[in-house]
Amino acid sequence: MEILGAAANWSAPFKTKGIKKFTSCFFQTDAKFQIDAGNKWDKRKIDYLLITHLHQDHIGRIKTYPKTITYCLPSKSFLKIVPKGAKFIFLKKKTKIGQTKIEPFLVHHSTTSITLGYKITYRKISFIWLPDYFTPFDFSLFKNTDYYFLGASCFRKNILHHGYLTGQKSITNFLKDLKKRKLFPKRGIVYLIHLGLSMFPRDIKIKKLQSEFPNYKLEAVSDGQKIVLK
Numbered sequence: 001m002e003i004l005g006a007a008a009n010w011s012a013p014f015k016t017k018g019i020k021k022f023t024s025c026f027f028q029t030d031a032k033f034q035i036d037a038g039n040k041w042d043k044r045k046i047d048y049l050l051i052t053h054l055h056q057d058h059i060g061r062i063k064t065y066p067k068t069i070t071y072c073l074p075s076k077s078f079l080k081i082v083p084k085g086a087k088f089i090f091l092k093k094k095t096k097i098g099q100t101k102i103e104p105f106l107v108h109h110s111t112t113s114i115t116l117g118y119k120i121t122y123r124k125i126s127f128i129w130l131p132d133y134f135t136p137f138d139f140s141l142f143k144n145t146d147y148y149f150l151g152a153s154c155f156r157k158n159i160l161h162h163g164y165l166t167g168q169k170s171i172t173n174f175l176k177d178l179k180k181r182k183l184f185p186k187r188g189i190v191y192l193i194h195l196g197l198s199m200f201p202r203d204i205k206i207k208k209l210q211s212e213f214p215n216y217k218l219e220a221v222s223d224g225q226k227i228v229l230k
């Protein structure tokens with residue numbers, strides 16, 4: 001399975017409410033998928049677009065995407081982002097598209113938008129894609145997963161929004177949560193995506209984090225970086 005990675009794109013930041021990053025991820029199985037549309041469409045053929053939530057850094061460039069895509073939505077509240085005349089399906093629970101298994105899971109993050117993470121499985125290889133979260137409703141899909149892709153918007157301190165369990169948990173605290181639950185990706189690697197300002201200088205911060213979590217092999221992902229999962 002091939003993934004075209006998404007981190008923050010610092011060359012052309014999407015700036016809103018202090019957010020200077022946006023995210024999308026392209027992956028190819030027996031079909032062509034993209035998760036989120038924070039970056040503008042790069043003219044690549046996409047069959048299905050999955051959305052994690054309705055924050056600007058995840059859907060801000062959705063108008064640049066063609067109507068030939070099938071939009072996969074968790075609820076009616078997401079219909080407003082679908083262009084007129086485009087195909088859409090509701091994808092609320094485990095769904096198979098061709099040979100690709102897609103398992104959305106709910107996470108606490110926003111007071112205004114349903115927020116999802118995804119577990120994707122294709123030919124026995126699986127990964128978790130979770131860019132924004134305070135915490136998942138439950139961690140069961142993290143078990144028996146080969147790779148984790150986790151948002152690292154903040155390094156040490158959680159970012160709290162208004163309301164209970166909303167905002168972004170820091171990557172340090174989230175790795176602690178995973179470790180406490182004895183959840184490790186089967187292939188060892190945790191890819192860090194959607195990096196926030198407090199994750200820079202990147203190499204120094206990741207080295208620090210790595211020394212605190214020797215059981216996880218941490219790797220930061222850059223925009224456009226090709227990752228082959230096997």
Ligand SMILES: [Zn+2]
Pocket residue numbers: 053055109110132
């Ligand atoms: Zn968000």
